[in-house]
Amino acid sequence: MKPTGVATLSARAQPPPTETETESDPDLWRRAAAGDQSSFTLLFERHATAVWNHAYRLTGSWATAEDVASTVFLTAWRKRAEMTLVRDSALPWLYAVAGNVVRSERRSAARFLRALRRVPDESTVDDHADAVAGRVDDDRRMREVLAAVETLPRAEREVVDLCLLGELSTSDAAAAMRVAEVSVRSRMSRARARLRTLLEETP
Amino acid sequence: MSDNEIQLPPRREMPPEVRDRLRVDLRRNIDTEPSHNHRAPIAVAAGVAILAGGGLLVAQSAQGFNATGSAPTSSSTKPRPTFTASDENAKAGQHMDRCWEGIKKAGKTALFPDRSRWQSVIKTSSMGPAAKDPDQEFSAIxxxxxxxxxxxxxxxxxxxxxxxxPAYAAGTRTGALIMTPNGFVAGVQDPTWQNVAIGRAIGMYSFxxxxxxxxxxxxxxxxRINQDTPIMVGPSANNQKPDAPRVLPHPASPVVSIVDNPKTVTGQQDLNTLAGRVLAACLTDPRHKVLDLETWRPGAMTKIGVNQQTGADIWGMIAHNGSHLALCEATxxxxxxxFYPYHDGELDRPMITLPVAKPTLFPDSPSMDNHGQPVGRVxxxxxxxxxxxxxxxxxxTRFDAVIVDGTFVAEGPPGARTVKYTTFDAAGKLLHEGTLQR
Structure with a gap:
């Protein structure tokens, strides 16, 4: 059975569908939920870079970020019919899913952490990062930040993931976490104080 | 603290080859996986394992490994997912069926048109990113x-x-017909309004x-909404904040409010014990969503740290309501x-429901690492x-668990991934032996 929809996710041989300014995330999400793959494709094209960057900031590894991003969009596809997108942007929810993907794997798979520690030694993987000056410094700094974030209480960690690493607004983070905005602000304030101390101590 | 303060690496443009690989991976999985074949958590683990092995990451992850780690079956043997309006109608119908059963159980059928005449107008749900199943569903009928x-x-x-x-907002034809303690607000919309912007007037919550x-x-x-929670509404266009929000009065209480899960505990909560007071702190914190407030009971708990400002002990507890679990960490x-109701911390997997047939790990244990203690002791x-x-x-190293109402908590060596267990009944008879994998 062929999926419905005009455009579908595809390799480069098939150019991505054209996006129009008038189509909001909630509109695309609703159509995707009804089975329209082309709408989901537009959501993917719109947010793939942001999710991939966020996944890097959660893992400190561009290679792992790619796999996390893939999982996030697959999860979004599976849940599109069950979820109502209530914010203007799908990003808060996608970021929250990315955070849960990473946290879930950290808890359940020791090899995840082992692999992350080995990432700098495996830079022979032929990816874009080889061409970027300062990549090793970036990765090292990202791991320092992540190590500091790991020491935070759970609730502060989630806020840092979304607001500091993901650069979401406090209201968007509150919606994604389903807590009051004032709670996000207070958690962020405490987290900032702790991180400042921790990261200033980092040699 | 901004990006600059902690010197985060700058964001990057996604290279075309990365975008292509993501497209291919997603396309293959969308096309080849049945709609309810969940493999999400495995994808990362598989990717990492491949990463450790070198440059096979892209090739293998694009094949879409399944939950057992084996290669997927041919796409020609698996049905493509099909999601149609009839699926959505079926979901709405199932939801209304459960509502009707609840009405029957409450003995209130005389107040409602017969189920055969119900038409679904809006069906929506709310779910956390970590959950497979929605924890709230709502139908306008x-x-x-x-x-x-x-x-x-x-x-x-x-x-x-x-x-x-309807309880109309002053000067409008927008009126509330229901406000549930769990946070849904619904009613009739003024026909001159393009959209209804709505929000709580406390807690600086957005519209x-x-x-x-x-x-x-x-x-x-x-x-959380109670009778004292002011709700504001206003006309909205293009998701903008309303210019002149006004109070939306609370409507009459729902005529049916019934626990329909026979395993769920009902009746008065004992919140006078130490464990009860810890749970009460979780339940009464207004910053969090607490579904089904009246159903939660204290379970096993342990001290997980100290509040740095007050010196008060922080307790970690597995709360329960007879049928489901919640995590509570509080002074x-x-x-x-x-408080995390209906949450056990695993992505995209069914919630744990009680009773269980064998000892089962709560994936998101109370976190001692959250409070300056060694990681992973609980x-x-x-x-x-x-x-x-x-x-x-x-x-x-041997240690016993604290057991309360079928929940358990124990403190072991930090960082242990595998914990062996043996359980006994009250007479000392051996019941189970096995291993918990964290």
Whole structure:
């Protein structure tokens, strides 16, 4: 059975569908939920870079970020019919899913952490990062930040993931976490104080 | 603190080859996986394992490994997912069926049009990113010209009175017909309004645009609502904040509010014990969404740290309501309070439901690492009701779990991934032996 929809996710041989300014995330999400793959494709094209960057900031590894991003969009596809997108942007929810993907794997798979520690030694993987000056410094700094974030209480960690690493607004983070905005602000304030101390101590 | 303050690496443009690989991976999985074949958590683990092996990451992850780690079957043998309007109608129908059963159980069928005449107008749900199943579903329904609304949680059904008049916002024809304690607000929409912007007037909470259709509106869950919670509404266009929000009066209480899960505990909560006071701190913190407030009971708990400002002990508890679990981390004074109902911390997997047939790990144990203590010392979960004692061991270290109402908590060596267990009944008879994998 062929999926419905005009455009579908595809390799480069098939150019991505054209996006129009008038189509909001909630509109695309609703159509995707009804089975329209082309709408989901537009959501993917719109947010793939942001999710991939966020996944890097959660893992400190561009290679792992790619796999996390893939999982996030697959999860979004599976849940599109069950979820109502209530914010203007799908990003808060996608970021929250990315955070849960990473946290879930950290808890359940020791090899995840082992692999992350080995990432700098495996830079022979032929990816874009080889061409970027300062990549090793970036990765090292990202791991320092992540190590500091790991020491935070759970609730502060989630806020840092979304607001500091993901650069979401406090209201968007509150919606994604389903807590009051004032709670996000207070958690962020405490987290900032702790991180400042921790990261200033980092040699 | 901004990006610059902590010197985060700059964001990058996604290279075309990365985008292509993501497209291919997603396309293959969308096309080849049945709609309910969940492999999400495995994808990362598989990717990492491949990463450790070198440059095979892209090739293998694009093949879409399944939950057992084996290669997928041919796409020609698996059905493509098909999602149609009829699927959505079926879901809406199933939800209304449960609502109708709740009405019957409550003995209130005389107040409602017969189920055969119900028409779904809006069906929505709310779920956390970590959950497989929604923890709240909501339907706007019309029958015989009357609108009414139904909310369900994993344990409860709440339905508005079809004959109740809307509680109109002053000077408008937008009126509330239901406000549930779990946060849904719904009613009739002023026909001159493009959309209904709605929000709580406390807690600096943002306005959101309600979902609207055929003259009815449904908000997303607005955290906890009680009779004292002011709700504001206003006309909205293009998801903008309303210029002149006004109070939306509280409507009549729902005529059906019934726990329909037979395993769920009902009746008065004992919150006078130490464990009860810890749970009360979690339940009464207004910053969090606490579904089905009245159903939660204290379970096993352990001290997991100290509040740095007050010096008060922070307790970690597996709370339960007889059928489901929640995680509570709190001080008795409520200065620290985190509550995660219907959440066990695993992505995209079914919630743990009680009773369990064998000892089962709660994936998101209370976190000692959150409070300056060594990582991963707490092991927690649930055991079958007949278990009276649970002996645990990590290598040569032996320790017992605290068991309360089928929940258990224990402290072991930090960082242990595998914990062996043996359980006994009250007479000392061996019941189970096995291993918990964290």
């Amino acid at each position: 019309r029958a015989d010209g009357k609108p009414f609304f139904c909310e369900t949680t994993p344990v409860k059904v709440t339905v508005s009175d079809p004959s109740a008049p 959101d645009t309600a979902k609207s259709r055929e003259g009815l509106f449904v908000s997303r869950p607005l955290l 008795v004074d409520g200065k620290t309070a985190e 092991v927690s979960g649930v055991v079958p009701p007949q278990v009276a004692r649970m002996a645990l061991s990590v290598d040569e």
